[in-house]
Amino acid sequence: MKPLSSSSSADMRRRVLLQAAASGGLALLAGCGFALRGTADLPFSTLYIGAADTSELGAQLRRYVRNTTNTRIVEDPKTAEAQLQILQETRERSILSLDASGRVREFELRYLFAFRVHDGKGQDYIPPTTIALKRDLTFSDANTLAKDSEANLLYRDMQNETVQQVLRRMAAVETKQPS
Numbered sequence: 001m002k003p004l005s006s007s008s009s010a011d012m013r014r015r016v017l018l019q020a021a022a023s024g025g026l027a028l029l030a031g032c033g034f035a036l037r038g039t040a041d042l043p044f045s046t047l048y049i050g051a052a053d054t055s056e057l058g059a060q061l062r063r064y065v066r067n068t069t070n071t072r073i074v075e076d077p078k079t080a081e082a083q084l085q086i087l088q089e090t091r092e093r094s095i096l097s098l099d100a101s102g103r104v105r106e107f108e109l110r111y112l113f114a115f116r117v118h119d120g121k122g123q124d125y126i127p128p129t130t131i132a133l134k135r136d137l138t139f140s141d142a143n144t145l146a147k148d149s150e151a152n153l154l155y156r157d158m159q160n161e162t163v164q165q166v167l168r169r170m171a172a173v174e175t176k177q178p179s
Contacts, residue, residue, distance in 0.1 A: 042071040043173050044125075048080035049073060057089060057113075060163050068167070082125055084166070088114035091155055096136060107137045109151060111158035117170060125173045131165050133158040 047065060051058025061084070062073050074080045089112070096106035111133045117126040135154045139147050 042069045042082075042167075042170050044071050044080075044082040044170075046074045046079065046081045047071050048075070048077040048083045048120075050077070050083060050085045057159055057163070058086070060159065061166065064163055064167055069171075077120055080120065082117055082170075083120050084170075085116050085118065086114075087116060087128060088112060088130070093151070103141060104139050107139055107151070108134055109137055109154050109158070110134045111155060111162065113162045113166075115166060117173070126169055129169070131162050133161060 042065070049058055049061050049065070051061065053059075065071055065073055077083050090110075092110040092112070094108050094110070095104050096108040097104075099105050112130060113132075114128060114130040115126075116124060116128045118124045135158065137147065137151055137154060
């Protein structure tokens with residue numbers, strides 16, 4: 001039997017340390033609770049979304065429910081187990097700060113969305129609820145068109161976040177029986 005050379009024993013130690021580090025890294029990742037977002041299981045088999053067909057938010061809600069849940073969207077509110085009623089959707093812009101000469105430097109963008117989910121017979125699954133989101137937008141007179149585009153992107157981002165929050169809240173309804 002040949003004695004191990006010092007370089008092969010150093011290689012073996014390096015290999016063992018790398019394997020231990022890799023195993024430790026995988027254990028940390030598994031232990032942190034990280035998981036890919038799966039489908040949301042809504043406690044309703046059918047859902048009516050009370051939004052106009054031309055509504056961007058309504059189309060996005062329908063798309064998310066169709067693609068990420070087992071709930072079926074129906075066109076007739078009488079056949080739905082639950083109805084999502086949109087009470088308010090508002091976009092607001094207010095001045096947040098001015099420079100020394102009185103020109104706008106920052107805006108605050110607000111997106112308000114109020115809704116309720118009910119059974120169509122007066123019982124609420126989710127009582128009237130408002131989701132209020134805001135973002136700050138720096139402003140420059142030299143880049144007005146670019147800043148308007150940025151504001152539209154921020155509103156779209158807030159709308160996406162609202163849809164996600166609505167779905168999470170509907171998924172959190174514990175029973176199929178209205179409260």
